[in-house]
Amino acid sequence: MDYSHLYYKCQRPELVKHIQPGKNQILDVGCAEGLLGENLKQQGLASEVVGIELFPDAAKVAASKLDRVICGDIELMYQEGMGLEPESFDYIICGDVLEHLRDPWAVLSWLATRLKPEGQLITSVPNVRHWSVLLPLLFKGEWQYQSHGIMDRTHLRFFTKKSAAKMLVDSGFHVISVEGSPLRRKKDKLINLVLLGMGRAFVSVQWTLVGKK
Numbered sequence: 001m002d003y004s005h006l007y008y009k010c011q012r013p014e015l016v017k018h019i020q021p022g023k024n025q026i027l028d029v030g031c032a033e034g035l036l037g038e039n040l041k042q043q044g045l046a047s048e049v050v051g052i053e054l055f056p057d058a059a060k061v062a063a064s065k066l067d068r069v070i071c072g073d074i075e076l077m078y079q080e081g082m083g084l085e086p087e088s089f090d091y092i093i094c095g096d097v098l099e100h101l102r103d104p105w106a107v108l109s110w111l112a113t114r115l116k117p118e119g120q121l122i123t124s125v126p127n128v129r130h131w132s133v134l135l136p137l138l139f140k141g142e143w144q145y146q147s148h149g150i151m152d153r154t155h156l157r158f159f160t161k162k163s164a165a166k167m168l169v170d171s172g173f174h175v176i177s178v179e180g181s182p183l184r185r186k187k188d189k190l191i192n193l194v195l196l197g198m199g200r201a202f203v204s205v206q207w208t209l210v211g212k213k
Helices: 035-042 056-062 074-080 104-114 131-140 161-170 186-194
Strands: 025-029 048-053 068-071 089-095 115-126 174-180 206-212
Touching: 025 035, 025 104, 035 048, 048 056, 056 068, 074 104, 089 104, 104 115, 104 161, 115 161, 131 186, 161 174, 161 206
Parallel strands: 025 048, 025 089, 048 068, 089 115
Antiparallel strands: 115 206, 174 206
16 A cells, blocks of 8 residues: 555654654654654654554654554554553654544544653544635535545544644643644735634644643
């Protein structure tokens, strides 16, 4: 199976910026080929990175870069503990993962138990309130799945800024911050300009949320 389109093969600066330098123990859920975790270690942001990855081929590559990689479906494995001790991580990253889960609330509640008392969850989710989803739905009655992006056909859950934040709260987190993605497309910038800079809810492709226990 070609999994490459499911992952960002970059450093994910919108996630990394929330991690303070130090000998952090970090869990990367959906670590793909381990590029993010590898970069965290190289930048002095982590002394240990453990990854969880669904796809065996990606997990094999990640295993050469991270301290440990657990291969499998987290929703089928987390109740067994996955060999991860409670309160063992300073940060847990879920970059573009929760929308693929059947019950992200249950997984988040369990992940909260794996964070240290002052640990933080850093997650990103697509914004279903984006104009590219709303306009076809409003004017054409279309809810069209695609091979990637917000309407990726593998997405099982859809979130707005408000519902994503509520999910974290319902799962035992205090929300520290919610940030929209950078405006890179001309249409997004134009819409935000027309709305006098108040259109972030409609032009942000994704939301990055940070939660604390």
